[in-house]
Amino acid sequence: MSKRVLTTESGAPVADNQNSASAGVGGPLLIQDQQLLEKLARFNRERIPERVVHARGSGAYGHFEVTDDVTGFTHADFLSEIGKRTEVFLRFSTVADSLGGADAVRDPRGFALKFYTEEGNYDLVGNNTPVFFIKDPIKFPDFIHSQKRDPFTGKQEPDNVWDFWAHSPEATHQVTWLMGDRGIPASYRHMDGFGSHTYQWTNAKGEAFFVKYHFKTNQGIRTLTADQAAELAGKDPNSHQTDLLQAIERGVYPSWTLYVQLMPAAETANYRFNPFDLTKVWPHGDYPLRRVGRLVLDRNPDNVFAEVEQAAFSPNNFVPGIGPSPDKMLQGRLFAYADAHRYRLGVNHTLLPVNSPKAVEGGARNYGRDGFMALNAQGRDAKNYEPNSYDGPAETGRPLSAPLAVSGHTGNHEAPLHTKDDDFVQAGELYRLMSQDERSRLIANIAGGLSQVSRNDVVEKNLAHFHAADPEYGRRVEAAVRALRED
Numbered sequence: 001m002s003k004r005v006l007t008t009e010s011g012a013p014v015a016d017n018q019n020s021a022s023a024g025v026g027g028p029l030l031i032q033d034q035q036l037l038e039k040l041a042r043f044n045r046e047r048i049p050e051r052v053v054h055a056r057g058s059g060a061y062g063h064f065e066v067t068d069d070v071t072g073f074t075h076a077d078f079l080s081e082i083g084k085r086t087e088v089f090l091r092f093s094t095v096a097d098s099l100g101g102a103d104a105v106r107d108p109r110g111f112a113l114k115f116y117t118e119e120g121n122y123d124l125v126g127n128n129t130p131v132f133f134i135k136d137p138i139k140f141p142d143f144i145h146s147q148k149r150d151p152f153t154g155k156q157e158p159d160n161v162w163d164f165w166a167h168s169p170e171a172t173h174q175v176t177w178l179m180g181d182r183g184i185p186a187s188y189r190h191m192d193g194f195g196s197h198t199y200q201w202t203n204a205k206g207e208a209f210f211v212k213y214h215f216k217t218n219q220g221i222r223t224l225t226a227d228q229a230a231e232l233a234g235k236d237p238n239s240h241q242t243d244l245l246q247a248i249e250r251g252v253y254p255s256w257t258l259y260v261q262l263m264p265a266a267e268t269a270n271y272r273f274n275p276f277d278l279t280k281v282w283p284h285g286d287y288p289l290r291r292v293g294r295l296v297l298d299r300n301p302d303n304v305f306a307e308v309e310q311a312a313f314s315p316n317n318f319v320p321g322i323g324p325s326p327d328k329m330l331q332g333r334l335f336a337y338a339d340a341h342r343y344r345l346g347v348n349h350t351l352l353p354v355n356s357p358k359a360v361e362g363g364a365r366n367y368g369r370d371g372f373m374a375l376n377a378q379g380r381d382a383k384n385y386e387p388n389s390y391d392g393p394a395e396t397g398r399p400l401s402a403p404l405a406v407s408g409h410t411g412n413h414e415a416p417l418h419t420k421d422d423d424f425v426q427a428g429e430l431y432r433l434m435s436q437d438e439r440s441r442l443i444a445n446i447a448g449g450l451s452q453v454s455r456n457d458v459v460e461k462n463l464a465h466f467h468a469a470d471p472e473y474g475r476r477v478e479a480a481v482r483a484l485r486e487d
């Protein structure tokens with residue numbers, strides 16, 4: 001079989017790809033060896049900055065199919081008809097560790113979904129947890145610093161992890177979740193996904209609803225104990241990647257059923273919990289789950305770097321009928337992601353195939369131009385300013401979603417507390433929902449970490465949070481920590 005000719009990047013044939021050109025047989029190398037120079041220079045540039053969080057991830061394509069009518073709540077076109085299918089790309093991830101970490105670790109998992117809709121890409125960038133550690137984005141960089149590798153020791157430090165939580169009582173709910181059985185999913189297929197934040201849906205009449213998304217795994221929930229995970233992480237650091245890749249290659253396509261909780265806008269002011277507080281759930285008894293559709297993953301990416309590493313999701317990518325809520329964390333994220341992409345991937349990241357709005361007829365149409373890696377030749381006489389007197393694209397005058405109500409004065413305010421809001425009530429409820437066995441594993445997991453903390457005051461502050469959540473919970477964690485510290 002005759003092979004095609006190897007070429008340089010400019011397309012010239014390569015004569016020798018095994019021996020560098022030298023001055024004489026044993027002499028120094030020649031700068032005229034284009035193949036050598038190009039290979040070494042390109043190799044030096046093979047890595048881009050990893051994501052500052054959620055660095056390790058796996059992705060797959062698939063589709064979302066509507067199974068139930070939700071047109072009374074949103075006029076989003078991709079949700080407009082039972083049976084309507086939309087292509088999606090989903091990237092799963094761990095959060096805290098760097099690219100070289102392991103999959104089987106105790107950590108939230110990212111669940112970042114891109115719907116390629118005909119009205120633009122809709123990104124729902126969630127986690128496998130319904131809540132989060134903090135409720136104000138100004139705390140996010142400090143939170144992440146405390147959970148990632150310490151700049152001096154170069155490793156994750158229990159002192160930092162628990163010191164941050166000692167100062168963040170609002171984290172108690174999510175800490176309880178993370179230290180429980182679901183804190184280490186067996187694989188990406190065996191966990192649920194959540195939008196986590198409250199978002200806004202608007203229907204065709206302009207009526208606003210607030211919505212929480214729940215993707216329930218159809219594979220069933222499977223988790224690993226701390227010991228099982230430690231063993232697996234050592235044997236196969238890429239265990240989640242292996243599982244997802246192989247399942248899809250075998251034709252065993254993972255799927256999730258999407259449910260939503262919906263709250264009419266008029267009910268937000270008097271709900272017992274602040275509905276825009278990311279550290280809280282809406283109990284299903286208050287707002288039941290309502291089925292919307294089915295998400296299926298059925299195609300592996302051809303190239304992990306091009307499609308998974310370079311995937312860019314932004315919570316600010318909405319489509320008509322869907323918008324933000326006043327959740328402060330969400331508001332912070334509306335800025336942070338596209339800013340991260342401009343740094344990590346460059347201003348033209350939306351031109352990459354995985355990120356481009358491929359279902360929009362004719363692609364994106366706007367007056368943004370140029371910059372590094374510009375590919376979007378816009379036609380010879382297309383104007384690059386707007387408004388113009390020519391036939392360039394024009395605004396619709398129709399906002400994507402309903403306006404949000406505001407009142408009061410500017411200031412650095414804490415999130416408003418509703419009648420049942422405190423930092424501990426839902427952590428206690430979660431603890432009491434657990435079986436006795438689950439509680440025992442939770443206590444052991446917390447004590448295993450907290451007992452390694454060097455300062456007593458940090459331990460005591462954390463113990464106070466568990467006591468406040470539930471007296472039994474507090475007593476048991478305290479006894480387990482003391483027993484380990486006295487060893």
Ligand code: HEM
Nearest residue numbers: 051054091110111112126127132137140196332333336340
């Ligand atoms: C104010 C709070 C937050 C900030 C400032 C923030 C910021 C970031 C940044 C800068 C990235 C890296 C993006 C990239 O380089 O591609 C990221 C990734 C991610 N974040 Fe957040 N984040 C916040 C909270 C959250 C929350 C609450 C969730 C889940 C509910 C979440 C889920 C994710 C996911 C899933 C990814 C990975 C996306 C991907 O697969 O590419 N983040 N975040």
